[in-house]
Amino acid sequence: xxxxxxxxxxxxxxxxxxxxxxxxxxxxxxxxxxxxxxxxxxxxxxxxxxxxxxxxxxxxxxxxxxxxxxxxxxxxxxxxxxxxxxxxxxxxxxxxxxxxxxxxxxxxxxxxxxxxxxxxxxxxxxxxxxxxxxxxxxxxxxxxxxxxxxxxxxxxxxxxxxxxxxxxxxxxxxxxxxxxxxxxxxxxxxxxxxxxxxxxxxxxxxxxxxxxxxxxxxxxxxxxxxxxxxxxxxxxxxxxxxxxxxxxxxxxxxxxxxxxxxxxxxxxxxxxxxxxxxxxxxxxxxxxxxxxxxxxxxxxxxxxxxxxxxxxxxxxxxxxxxxxxxxxxxxxxxxxxxxxxxxxxxxxxxxxxxxxxxxxxxxxxxxxxxxxxxxxxxxxxxxxxxxxxxxxxxxxxxxxxxxxxxxxxxxxxxxxxxxxxxxxxxxxxxxxxxxxxxxxxxxxxxxxxxxxxxxxxxxxxxxxxxxxxxxxxxxxxxxxxxxxxxxxxxxxxxxxxxxxxxxxxxxxx
Numbered sequence: 198x199x200x201x202x203x204x205x206x207x208x209x210x211x212x213x214x215x216x217x218x219x220x221x222x223x224x225x226x227x228x229x230x231x232x233x234x235x236x237x238x239x240x241x242x243x244x245x246x247x248x249x250x251x252x253x254x255x256x257x258x259x260x261x262x263x264x265x266x267x268x269x270x271x272x273x274x275x276x277x278x279x280x281x282x283x284x285x286x287x288x289x290x291x292x293x294x295x296x297x298x299x300x301x302x303x304x305x306x307x308x309x310x311x312x313x314x315x316x317x318x319x320x321x322x323x324x325x326x327x328x329x330x331x332x333x334x335x336x337x338x339x340x341x342x343x344x345x346x347x348x349x350x351x352x353x354x355x356x357x358x359x360x361x362x363x364x365x366x367x368x369x370x371x372x373x374x375x376x377x378x379x380x381x382x383x384x385x386x387x388x389x390x391x392x393x394x395x396x397x398x399x400x401x402x403x404x405x406x407x408x409x410x411x412x413x414x415x416x417x418x419x420x421x422x423x424x425x426x427x428x429x430x431x432x433x434x435x436x437x438x439x440x441x442x443x444x445x446x447x448x449x450x451x452x453x454x455x456x457x458x459x460x461x462x463x464x465x466x467x468x469x470x471x472x473x474x475x476x477x478x479x480x481x482x483x484x485x486x487x488x489x490x491x492x493x494x495x496x497x498x499x500x501x502x503x504x505x506x507x508x509x510x511x512x513x514x515x516x517x518x519x520x521x522x523x524x525x526x527x528x529x530x531x532x533x534x535x536x537x538x539x540x541x542x543x544x545x546x547x548x549x550x551x552x553x554x555x556x557x558x559x560x561x562x563x564x565x566x567x568x569x570x571x572x573x574x575x576x577x578x579x580x581x582x583x584x585x586x587x588x589x590x591x592x593x594x595x596x597x598x599x600x601x602x603x604x605x606x607x608x609x610x611x612x613x614x615x616x617x618x619x620x621x622x623x624x625x626x627x628x629x630x631x632x633x634x635x636x637x638x639x640x641x642x643x644x645x646x647x648x649x650x651x652x653x654x655x656x657x658x659x660x661x662x663x664x665x666x667x668x669x670x671x672x673x674x675x676x677x678x679x680x681x682x683x684x685x686x687x688x689x690x691x692x693x694x695x696x697x698x699x700x701x702x703x704x705x706x
Contacts, residue, residue, distance in 0.1 A: 237326045240335045246323050247343050250350045251412065251473075253316035258308035259357075260472045260584045299680070301688035301703060309361065310687050313354040314368075320351035321371050338400075345401030349414040349422065352389040356426045359385050360659055361684045363700060378696045386430050393423055397442075404446055408464045411471060412583070417446050418470035421587045424595050429663055433603035440596030443469070448589040452621035454541045458569045463583045467590065471583040503543055503566065511539040511649050516626030518635060537623050542568045542652050568653050585654065590617050594647050601640040610639050614646050 236242055254260050299306060324347050327340050335343075358365045359382045366377035367385050396402065397419040406415045420442040427436035451457040451465040463471070513522040514534050524534050532540030543566060569582060597613040600606065611628040618625040628642055636642045647660060661669050667681040685703035699705030 237330050238334060240339050243323070243327050243330065243335055243340070243343050246319070246326075247346055250316060250319045250323060250347055253312055253319065253354075254350075254472045254586075255474070256312045256315075258310075258312035260586070299684065301685040301691070301699065306684055307687045307689065309684075310358070310690060313358050316354040317351055317368060318371070320347040320354070321368060323347040324351070325370055341399070341401040342403075345396040345399070345419075346414045348392055348396050349402075349419050352393040352426065353422060355385055355389045356422070356429065360429055360662070362686060363683045365686075366694070366697065376694055376696050379698060382430075386426065390423060390426055390435075393419060393426075397423065411464060411468070412473040414470060417443050417448060418587060420446075421469045421592050424592060424599075425587070428595050428599055429659065431602070433599045436599035437596050437603065437605070440592050440599065443589070443592045444596070448592075450589055450616070450620050454538065454620060454622045455567075457588075458541075458582075458585075460581050463581070467588045468583070468585050469587045469589060469592065471585050473583055475581045507648070507652065508539070508543070510645065511536040512625070514625075516629070516632065518632075521635065536625055536649060538649050538652075540567070541622075542566065542649075566653055590620075590650055591647075591654075591656070593617055594643060594650065597643045598640070598647070601638075601643055607639055610643065614642060617646060617650055 236246070324344055327335070327343050327347075330340065355365075355367075363382045364379045365382075365385060367380040367388060368377055369388070397416050402414060402416045402419055404416050406413050420439050424436050424439035424443065427433075427439055448469065449466055451462060451467040453462075456462050457465055457467060462468070509519050512518055512535070513524050513529065514536065515522075517523070519529065522529065528534050593613045593616055597610045600610050600613075615627045617623075618627065628639075633639050633642055636645065644660070644664065647656065651657070658670065661667070662681070667678040670681055679702050683700050683702055686697065686699055686705075691697055691699060
C-alpha cells in the first residue's frame with residue numbers, strides 16, 4: 198500500500214490539505230470501510246476523506262503512469278486504436294483489446310472495475326457522513342462543497358463504468374455486502390445526471406477554482422462532465438446545453454499549445470479538470486514518474502508508437518487533406534508544412550525526417566510523442582505534470598458534436614471548430630464548404646478536429662465507441678463489433694457477487 202499512500206498524500210498536499218495523524222487511515226486499502234466511527238470530527242478530517250476519493254484517480258486502471266493494458270491513456274485510449282500502438286509490449290495483458298483477447302479474467306477488465314468501485318465506495322462514505330457531522334464540527338458551506346465534489350467524482354466513476362461495462366451495480370450508500378444486482382445503464386445514467394445537475398445548479402461548488410486549488414472540481418468541471426455524460430448517451434440537446442454553461446463561465450484557450458502540455462500549463466484556464474501528480478511531497482523527493490513524460494539519460498521518450506493513419510489525419514498547413522495537398526511526400530515530413538499540431542504532438546528521429554530512404558513511421562516516431570514531454574524537467578523520470586481529464590477545447594468540440602447530431606445551426610458548429618483552430622500557436626484555416634463536402638458532413642469535420650486536437654489524451658477509444666466505429670478500435674484488425682460494444686464483468690466479481698450476471702455478449706443470460 199505504500200504507493201497508494203504516497204499518491205494520496207501528494208494529492209492532499211497539492212490541494213492544500215493538512216493531515217494531522219491520518220497516515221494510518223490512508224494506509225488502509227479502503228479507508229471508508231472503517232470511517233463511520235470516530236473519524237468525522239472536523240473539516241480537516243472530512244477533507245482528508247475527500248482526498249481519498251480524488252486519490253483513486255491516481256491509481257492503475259485510471260490515470261496512473263504504467264504503460265500497460267491496464268492504463269486507459271496508454272496507446273491513445275484502451276489497448277490500441279487507429280492512432281497508436283504499444284509494440285514494445287507484446288503480451289496479451291498489454292494488448293488484450295487490440296488482439297481480441299479481452300476476457301472476464303483479463304487484468305484490464307479487473308483493474309478498471311476495481312478502481313472505479315473503490316472510488317465510488319469512498320464517495321458514498323463522504324456523501325453519507327459529512328452531512329451528519331453538524332454545524333458544530335463543520336460549517337454548512339464547507340460540508341456542501343465537500344459533498345458536491347464527492348458527487349462529482351461518483352458521477353465520474355459511474356460514467357466510466359457504464360461507458361465500458363454498460364449495465365452495472367448501482368450503489369449509492371455504504372454497504373457491508375457486495376451482493377448488489379445490476380442496474381441498467383439508462384437507470385445509472387439518469388441517477389448520476391440528476392444528482393450532479395442538482396449539485397451544479399446549487400451553490401455547493403465555486404464557479405471556478407483558484408490556481409492553488411487545482412485538481413478540485415468546480416462548476417466548470419461539473420458542467421463539462423455532465424456534457425460528456427450526455428454526449429456519451431446520445432442526449433444531444435442536454436449535452437449542447439451543458440457545454441454552453443461552461444462557455445458562459447468565461448473559459449478560454451491557452452495560446453501556446455506546447456506550453457499547455459508542460460508543468461507551466463498546469464495552471465492554464467483551459468484545464469477544467471485535472472489529476473494532480475508531483476515528483477516531490479513538501480520538498481521531499483517522491484520518485485513518482487510522470488504519468489506520461491519519461492527520460493532516459495538525455496533523451497525523452499514514451500514507449501508508444503504512432504500509426505501512419507493518425508499521422509496522415511493532419512492536414513497540410515493550408516487546411517488541405519493529404520489526398521488533396523499540393524505538397525510532396527518529402528515536404529509533408531517537415532512540420533512547417535503541416536497543421537502545427539502535427540509537430541506539437543509528434544517528434545521524430547531527426548536524421549530520418551528528410552531521409553531519401555523509405556520511411557518506416559514506426560521507426561521514425563517510435564516512442565517520440567511530443568505531447569506532455571516537458572523538456573524543462575532536468576531530473577530523470579521526475580515531473581510535476583498534471584493529467585488533463587477535461588479541457589476547454591474538448592468542451593467546444595463536444596458542443597459542436599452535439600449540435601451536429603441534432604441538426605442545429607451549421608454556422609455555429611463551424612464557429613466552434615474555428616475557435617479551436619484559431620489558437621494563437623495553431624492558426625489553421627477555417628472550415629470551408631469544400632472541406633465539409635470532402636469530409637462527407639460537418640459531423641465528420643468535428644470528428645477530424647477531435648482526433649487532431651486531442652491526440653493521446655485518452656478520448657479516442659471512447660469517441661470510436663460512441664460513434665460505432667468499432668472497426669477502428671484495433672490497429673491490428675477488426676475483432677468483432679458484438680464484443681467490442683461492451684466489456685465483460687470481471688469473473689472474480691461474478692464469483693463474489695452471486696446476484697450479479699454477465700453481459701449477454703459474454704455468455705450471460
